[in-house]
Amino acid sequence: MKDLLRLRTSLTEEIEVLLNEQIKVEANSSAIYLSMASWCNRNGFDNSTSYFEKQSAEERVHMLRIFKYVNDAGGRAVSPEVVNIPQEFDSFRGIFEQALQQEIFVTQSFNKIADRCLRAKDFVTLQFLQWFLNEQLEEEYVARRILELFDVIGEEGSGRWQIDKTVNKVHYGQDITE
Amino acid sequence: MTDHDLKELFATSAGTVYQCNRFNQYVLDFDGHLSIFKAVDFFYFKKEVENINLEEMLQSTSRSTDVAILMPHYTTTCFILTPSKVVRLKELLEGSAFTIQLNSMVYECLQVNLT
Numbered sequence: 001m002k003d004l005l006r007l008r009t010s011l012t013e014e015i016e017v018l019l020n021e022q023i024k025v026e027a028n029s030s031a032i033y034l035s036m037a038s039w040c041n042r043n044g045f046d047n048s049t050s051y052f053e054k055q056s057a058e059e060r061v062h063m064l065r066i067f068k069y070v071n072d073a074g075g076r077a078v079s080p081e082v083v084n085i086p087q088e089f090d091s092f093r094g095i096f097e098q099a100l101q102q103e104i105f106v107t108q109s110f111n112k113i114a115d116r117c118l119r120a121k122d123f124v125t126l127q128f129l130q131w132f133l134n135e136q137l138e139e140e141y142v143a144r145r146i147l148e149l150f151d152v153i154g155e156e157g158s159g160r161w162q163i164d165k166t167v168n169k170v171h172y173g174q175d176i177t178e
Numbered sequence: 179m180t181d182h183d184l185k186e187l188f189a190t191s192a193g194t195v196y197q198c199n200r201f202n203q204y205v206l207d208f209d210g211h212l213s214i215f216k217a218v219d220f221f222y223f224k225k226e227v228e229n230i231n232l233e234e235m236l237q238s239t240s241r242s243t244d245v246a247i248l249m250p251h252y253t254t255t256c257f258i259l260t261p262s263k264v265v266r267l268k269e270l271l272e273g274s275a276f277t278i279q280l281n282s283m284v285y286e287c288l289q290v291n292l293t
Contacts, residue, residue, distance in 0.1 A: 001185050002199045005282040008217035076218060 009074030015122055016075040018113045019066055024080035025109055026063035029102055030056045031085045036099065039089050045164045048092075055099070062132065069128055092160055093150050100143040107136040138172040145170045188273035192266035195274035204274070208267060213255040223250055224271040227264065235261050 037052035070077035089095045117126040183200040193208035204220040206213045248257040
């Protein structure tokens with residue numbers, strides 16, 4: 001008897017469900033960052049606005065990457081429902097703390113999928129996830145460094161203005177020869 | 179599609195699921211109706227049936243919860259399911275999914291052993 005299951009898709013049901021959950025996580029992140037951009041704009045932090053807008057666009061690209069992979073592998077990518085996005089935040093610092101927490105959550109989520117892929121011996125998906133795992137190192141680094149600016153520069157006086165000015169200059173460079 | 183193309187996957191007193199090797203489809207014979215599914219849709223249908231809330235159907239006094247209606251766009255059958263039919267359909271689909279997955283695992287083992 002033919003193996004129709006394998007002809008249909010290279011993904012197991014479990015991995016397909018996990019990837020669809022990750023699509024939702026990325027969509028959710030994108031929406032939260034957009035909401036943060038709006039808050040920063042309302043409060044006069046122009047550079048942080050553009051930083052979060054850029055982050056939001058990046059998360060959407062990540063979502064589409066996974067979305068396309070699921071479909072390409074013969075699965076069924078589900079367009080996610082995004083609800084309950086917070087529109088108000090406590091403070092300028094709080095917003096960056098939440099951004100870092102969001103990135104940590106995304107990393108943990110990718111780690112979980114990678115672990116399941118290993119157990120299911122789905123090395124194709126594991127290879128696909130490699131890019132995201134590297135990307136998360138960068139995302140967490142940048143978010144952590146920005147948060148550290150609040151301690152390094154301080155929020156007093158024109159501190160917040162200075163932090164806002166510096167936000168877009170934080171980059172992750174892996175090249176140790178520089 | 180001839181009888182020769184159809185391989186029985188799983189049968190209960192409520193119906194039978196066949197695999198059609200000619201068109202790569204699954205055929206569900208349930209409640210006197212034949213429904214044909216592409217592989218991708220069959221598993222999606224199984225999920226839809228699994229998502230039917232039996233507890234709510236049984237506990238709610240509303241007439242609208244006496245039956246669950248499924249109208250999958252990928253088949254021409256409209257499923258009108260009483261709680262007992264839901265149980266029987268779930269059992270049939272779960273058994274079939276198990277056979278399909280077992281067949282896939284056997285294939286994988288044989289291919290690994292051949293190389």
